[in-house]
Amino acid sequence: MAQSRREFIKIGSAGVAVAAAGTGLATQWWGLDPDVVHDPGTDGDRVVPTFCELCFWKCGLLAHVKNGRVTKIQGNPDHPLSNGHLCPRGTGGMGLLYDPDRLKKPLLRRNGKRGDQTFEEVSWETALDFTAEKLLKIQKESGPEKVALFSHGFGGSFFKHLLFAYGSANVTAPSYGQCRGPREVGFQLTYGAPVGSPEVLDIANARVITLLGSHLGENMHNTQVQDFAAAISRGATVIAVDPRFSTAAGKARYWLPIKPGTDLALLLAWMHVIIDEGLYDREYVETYTTGFTELKAHVADKTPEWAFTETTIRPELIVETARVIAGARPASLVHPGRHTTWYGDDTQRSRAVAILNALVGSWGRRGGFFIPSSMPVPKTPVPAYAQKPKTSQDHPDGVMYPFADEVLSHGVCDATIPGKLGAAPIKGWIVYGTNLLQALPQRENVLEAIQKLDLLVAIDVLPAEIVGWADVVLPECTYLERWDDIAPTPWREPFLAVRQPVVPPLYESKPGWWIAKQLANRMNLGEYFPWDDAGTMVEARLTAGGYDVAEIKAKGVLRGKPVPVTTEDGLALTFATPSKKIELYSRQMEAAGLPPLPPYTRHPEPGPGQFRLLFGRTPVHTFGRTTNNRFLSEVTKDNEVWLNAKIAKERGLADGERVVLVNQDGARSTPARLKATQRIRPDCVFVVHGYGHTSPGLKFAKGRGLDDTTLVTKIAVDPVAGSTGMSVNFVTVERAAAAASGA
Amino acid sequence: MSVPKKRYAMTVDTRLCVGCKACVLSCKAENDVPDGFCRDWVVEDVRGEFPLLAAEIRSERCNHCTDAPCVKSCPTGASHVNEGGVVLVSHNKCSGCKACIAACPYDARFVHPKGYVDKCTFCLHRVQKGLKPGCVTVCPTGTLAFGDIHDPDSEVSKNLRTRRWKVNHPESGAQPNLYFLL
Numbered sequence: 001m002a003q004s005r006r007e008f009i010k011i012g013s014a015g016v017a018v019a020a021a022g023t024g025l026a027t028q029w030w031g032l033d034p035d036v037v038h039d040p041g042t043d044g045d046r047v048v049p050t051f052c053e054l055c056f057w058k059c060g061l062l063a064h065v066k067n068g069r070v071t072k073i074q075g076n077p078d079h080p081l082s083n084g085h086l087c088p089r090g091t092g093g094m095g096l097l098y099d100p101d102r103l104k105k106p107l108l109r110r111n112g113k114r115g116d117q118t119f120e121e122v123s124w125e126t127a128l129d130f131t132a133e134k135l136l137k138i139q140k141e142s143g144p145e146k147v148a149l150f151s152h153g154f155g156g157s158f159f160k161h162l163l164f165a166y167g168s169a170n171v172t173a174p175s176y177g178q179c180r181g182p183r184e185v186g187f188q189l190t191y192g193a194p195v196g197s198p199e200v201l202d203i204a205n206a207r208v209i210t211l212l213g214s215h216l217g218e219n220m221h222n223t224q225v226q227d228f229a230a231a232i233s234r235g236a237t238v239i240a241v242d243p244r245f246s247t248a249a250g251k252a253r254y255w256l257p258i259k260p261g262t263d264l265a266l267l268l269a270w271m272h273v274i275i276d277e278g279l280y281d282r283e284y285v286e287t288y289t290t291g292f293t294e295l296k297a298h299v300a301d302k303t304p305e306w307a308f309t310e311t312t313i314r315p316e317l318i319v320e321t322a323r324v325i326a327g328a329r330p331a332s333l334v335h336p337g338r339h340t341t342w343y344g345d346d347t348q349r350s351r352a353v354a355i356l357n358a359l360v361g362s363w364g365r366r367g368g369f370f371i372p373s374s375m376p377v378p379k380t381p382v383p384a385y386a387q388k389p390k391t392s393q394d395h396p397d398g399v400m401y402p403f404a405d406e407v408l409s410h411g412v413c414d415a416t417i418p419g420k421l422g423a424a425p426i427k428g429w430i431v432y433g434t435n436l437l438q439a440l441p442q443r444e445n446v447l448e449a450i451q452k453l454d455l456l457v458a459i460d461v462l463p464a465e466i467v468g469w470a471d472v473v474l475p476e477c478t479y480l481e482r483w484d485d486i487a488p489t490p491w492r493e494p495f496l497a498v499r500q501p502v503v504p505p506l507y508e509s510k511p512g513w514w515i516a517k518q519l520a521n522r523m524n525l526g527e528y529f530p531w532d533d534a535g536t537m538v539e540a541r542l543t544a545g546g547y548d549v550a551e552i553k554a555k556g557v558l559r560g561k562p563v564p565v566t567t568e569d570g571l572a573l574t575f576a577t578p579s580k581k582i583e584l585y586s587r588q589m590e591a592a593g594l595p596p597l598p599p600y601t602r603h604p605e606p607g608p609g610q611f612r613l614l615f616g617r618t619p620v621h622t623f624g625r626t627t628n629n630r631f632l633s634e635v636t637k638d639n640e641v642w643l644n645a646k647i648a649k650e651r652g653l654a655d656g657e658r659v660v661l662v663n664q665d666g667a668r669s670t671p672a673r674l675k676a677t678q679r680i681r682p683d684c685v686f687v688v689h690g691y692g693h694t695s696p697g698l699k700f701a702k703g704r705g706l707d708d709t710t711l712v713t714k715i716a717v718d719p720v721a722g723s724t725g726m727s728v729n730f731v732t733v734e735r736a737a738a739a740a741s742g743a
Numbered sequence: 744m745s746v747p748k749k750r751y752a753m754t755v756d757t758r759l760c761v762g763c764k765a766c767v768l769s770c771k772a773e774n775d776v777p778d779g780f781c782r783d784w785v786v787e788d789v790r791g792e793f794p795l796l797a798a799e800i801r802s803e804r805c806n807h808c809t810d811a812p813c814v815k816s817c818p819t820g821a822s823h824v825n826e827g828g829v830v831l832v833s834h835n836k837c838s839g840c841k842a843c844i845a846a847c848p849y850d851a852r853f854v855h856p857k858g859y860v861d862k863c864t865f866c867l868h869r870v871q872k873g874l875k876p877g878c879v880t881v882c883p884t885g886t887l888a889f890g891d892i893h894d895p896d897s898e899v900s901k902n903l904r905t906r907r908w909k910v911n912h913p914e915s916g917a918q919p920n921l922y923f924l925l
Contacts, residue, residue, distance in 0.1 A: 220761075
């Protein structure tokens with residue numbers, strides 16, 4: 001067939017050529033116009049360096065502005081996190097800046113119930129007066145600690161500062177208790193330092209990279225993916241442990257399609273093999289660690305054969321991969337992951353990852369974890385904060401999680417519902433840039449808390465679901481329209497970056513710093529914001545630090561002199577743990593009545609006909625924050641339900657048809673397309689998080705795809721970090737009813 | 744000794760590509776590609792059955808064929824070979840007849856809402872300024888390389904000398920210039 005198609009074209013074109021020659025006119029006429037190389041004209045008349053906020057990695061950008069409009073955004077070659085390259089999201093800032101659904105004016109809920117979305121457009125004066133008045137009332141009547149700030153994103157720094165000045169330490173982010181919290185706690189307990197963000201991983205120089213549920217390439221943190229590709233290019237071996245054949249699994253020499261919930265068994269078995277066969281870094285372990293004897297005894301019976309029964313990974317494959325992991329030490333990196341709130345024993349699993357890394361001596365080593373450095377910038381001199389110490393009411397059930405070093409967002413919800421935790425409830429929420437209705441599990445609990453509040457302030461760029469529940473909505477301008485504070489990101493080389501406005505704010509939106517300062521002025525806290533605007537504050541701080549302001553504004557970044565970040569560079573390792581060593585055996589946990597070595601816990605499994613609900617990322621979106629971005633959505637418009645193809649066939653479900661997920665508590669999702677695929681185990685389903693918006697203001701995203709948060713009605717609270725394991729919900733897959741699918 | 748003419752080509756390292764589509768979006772911004780269209784795209788080729796699977800991810804676009812069927816089929820001369828063998832469409836000469844779209848073995852062309860046929864230009868407007876194409880510049884994984892395959896020192900020449908590679912639809916005889924490194 002293909003041949004005849006080509007044949008047809010050949011005849012066709014010859015025919016036209018003859019016709020053209022025949023008239024003599026056409027050829028001459030066409031020939032008059034020379035062939036020019038068309039320039040699409042997207043180069044800016046100005047190029048402004050700044051840094052990105054489409055996710056939280058803070059990559060350096062060069063924004064092209066032509067006739068006052070941002071035409072394109074490129075990576076800043078001088079910035080160590082972008083190195084001139086961007087992830088897909090970074091290219092799409094225009095889609096946020098020019099989103100027609102942006103919040104344009106301050107909104108006030110005058111009548112109607114919270115959540116009715118009966119807003120009235122008001123002046124900034126009115127909105128700020130209202131907010132400050134309410135905050136002062138709570139401060140006076142209930143105490144300042146009865147106000148909490150939920151914050152996600154770099155601009156939140158001004159509101160944290162405001163809240164501390166106001167007198168509350170209840171600053172929280174779902175990015176802790178619902179994401180990286182257990183990892184940070186696990187590493188803090190083991191090494192005396194968190195992994196941080198950006199993660200302090202020398203992926204580029206690793207010879208073996210082991211990923212547990214961490215899907216690099218779909219989880220598109222720019223520098224990490226750059227380094228991952230660089231490592232692969234240099235021949236690094238990838239071991240991908242994932243129930244799903246992820247993009248990273250596609251790059252792996254070993255894909256271990258593990259049964260979800262059993263990763264700790266695999267980690268313990270790997271340790272067993274590495275210790276049993278004497279493959280660990282004896283010198284490193286002797287020099288830097290404590291508790292090896294106890295660890296050895298702990299894993300003595302954690303044989304590969306034992307782990308096989310838990311994980312479904314064949315024993316010989318466990319042995320082989322253990323040897324590969326140890327064989328490349330110390331340039332063998334067991335990736336600590338980022339979103340680690342899975343099953344409720346997540347700190348213990350993160351501890352196991354930390355311990356395994358210690359056995360292969362990768363902490364503080366080239367190709368492992370580096371010890372970051374950053375450039376100091378003097379703070380703006382302000383009075384000391386008057387905040388009270390945070391109370392235990394931020395923790396569910398009034399139980400202290402001794403190792404949770406940040407306030408837990410779901411705990412704040414509980415502490416807002418009268419009687420739930422005993423203490424007097426929290427009265428006011430300020431929500432900055434985080435859509436709590438997609439970020440927090442157990443939505444009914446969140447909504448109950450919201451209805452009990454005296455005040456809910458939403459500061460956002462887009463009308464995410466949470467905005468609809470606010471009393472007052474303060475429209476912030478995008479990262480491309482504002483100054484923010486200086487970013488002294490700890491990294492393998494010290495650098496400073498500034499975010500500076502590329503274009504002026506659209507509509508009546510205002511920068512976060514301005515909103516925070518205006519509120520401070522109205523609450524007699526003006527002395528905490530002793531500057532006219534964030535631009536002059538940034539300049540003053542840089543000048544005080546002895547930095548070249550003109551250079552950093554011109555380049556967007558200032559790079560410092562690299563210092564040793566691994567022992568190979570000459571760094572001497574120190575550990576901020578009580579023993580000053582890497583604590584394989586944790587006396588801190590023992591003292592707190594917690595297992596000092598990671599125990600294996602068998603988790604409930606899905607019943608007949610049920611699948612474990614797993615969720616993750618697409619490279620094009622930062623969960624629900626970007627799914628209304630029409631530019632990014634040009635390539636990824638909605639999510640799909642990944643279901644094993646064989647299972648789908650058995651159930652008569654066809655690839656592409658619309659299905660609904662129903663969880664163990666009867667919670668139903670909206671319909672989404674089924675992806676019947678070989679790329680997933682038969683006992684779980686996978687969806688990309690951040691779809692299925694219901695906010696009427698998100699005109700593009702509303703109704704696209706499926707919202708997994710609806711199905712996370714059950715959580716498993718981590719007894720160490722207090723974080724919420726969320727991969728503990730089981731769903732059935734139903735064909736969407738004809739009516740529901742709109743067919 | 745005669746200096747060989749430039750022959751621009753691109754290599755796509757399938758080992759490195761994660762299919763993130765930064766190339767697609769960066770191209771759309773650079774070239775002001777209208778909504779609903781793209782000049783490059785990503786193919787995820789997954790083979791096998793659970794759990795024995797293999798994946799190949801390819802960032803694809805116009806192959807700027809040396810013996811380009813689109814150029815041969817174009818009745819108006821709009822589709823033509825420009826500097827370095829780059830196949831371009833002169834907007835003002837294109838009648839939108841779609842003969843080239845039918846002729847292209849790679850489905851790389853579309854009709855721009857303004858009426859002319861559009862496709863990847865290897866960002867020749869950037870290349871002429873000494874820059875790399877937009878997709879190559881943005882790519883966070885270093886999957887894409889662009890250059891002159893007649894220059895033995897170019898990255899693409901080195902890639903083709905040192906790596907195994909393939910092209911899509913070699914049977915078309917069009918002599919494509921988009922090489923996939925394996």
